[in-house]
Amino acid sequence: MTDHDRFNQLTAAGVPPSSALDVLSGKTSEAEALATARQRKSAAVILALAPKDRPRPSLAWDLSPANWHRALDGCDPTEFGSLYADVAVFSVGRRDLLAAFSPYARRKAGPWSERYRSKTARLVAHLDAGGRVTPPLVTQVPQGLALAGGYHRLGWAHYRRIGLMPILLSRALAPTVARLVPSLIDDGGAAAGGV
Numbered sequence: 001m002t003d004h005d006r007f008n009q010l011t012a013a014g015v016p017p018s019s020a021l022d023v024l025s026g027k028t029s030e031a032e033a034l035a036t037a038r039q040r041k042s043a044a045v046i047l048a049l050a051p052k053d054r055p056r057p058s059l060a061w062d063l064s065p066a067n068w069h070r071a072l073d074g075c076d077p078t079e080f081g082s083l084y085a086d087v088a089v090f091s092v093g094r095r096d097l098l099a100a101f102s103p104y105a106r107r108k109a110g111p112w113s114e115r116y117r118s119k120t121a122r123l124v125a126h127l128d129a130g131g132r133v134t135p136p137l138v139t140q141v142p143q144g145l146a147l148a149g150g151y152h153r154l155g156w157a158h159y160r161r162i163g164l165m166p167i168l169l170s171r172a173l174a175p176t177v178a179r180l181v182p183s184l185i186d187d188g189g190a191a192a193g194g195v
Contacts, residue, residue: 003024006020006023006024007020007021007024010023010030010033010034013034013037014034014037014038014040014041015033015034015036015037016037019033019036019037020033039122039125039126039129040122040125042125042128042129043118043121043122043124043125044121045125046121046124046125046128047117047118047121051112054112054124055124055128056124056160057124057127057128058127058160059127059133059153059156059157059160059162059165060127060130060131060132060133061132061133061134061135061165061166062132062133062134063089063135063166067134068080068084068087068134068137068168069081070133070134071134071135071136071137071148071149071150071168072137072148072149073149075149084137084168084170086170086171086172087137087168087169087170087171088168088169088171088186088187089135089166089167089168089187090166090167090168090169090174090177090184090185090186090187091164091165091166091167091183091184091185091187092164092165092166092167092181092183092184092185093163093164093181093182093183094154094157094158094161094162094163094164094165096181096182096183096184097138097145097154097165097167097181098154098158099181100144100145100177100180100181101144101145101146102141102142102143102144102145102146103143103144104143104146105141105144105145105146105147107151107155110155110159111152111155111156111158111159116152116155119152120152120155120156123152123153123156124156127156133153134150134153134168135150135153135165135166135167135168136149136150136151136153136154136167136168137149137150137167137168137169138167138168138169138173138177139170139173140173140176140177144180145177145180145181150168164183164185166187174186
């Protein structure tokens, strides 16, 4: 099968053209592109539901270091490992974490607000199908804390009123975060940049 035929086959199956090109270039697998296309289709169905009828799945956390790169959009495992070589899993009280956020890093709208609803629907579709998600990646900014990635996951945790939740955090940053977030717990989990 030629690349042209494969591209047409993928797009006919609902894979966006840019994702089909990623498959052809080897940047992503065909299985992953097809799964994402199914997730987007499910998300569209969820968005069409009345708010009271939308699923409210629990968060299922993926704590596998091999998947930590998924905390950042478009980041591959090698790149993540070079950027965050000393990341580990910690637990934190959701409210404590949010209180330590820089003012500009705080979200004032809920996960179903117009600005966030499409990504929330994809997250809900993923979770509702039994998927797991990588914890948010916490970083420091001049006025407090922020996330390098994972705002929708944190938003869903807040919406679901999760008490204690996992985060990814640089071990070097942990003492600073512990001063800002009293509930921080070192889970003693795997480190080494997620690879």
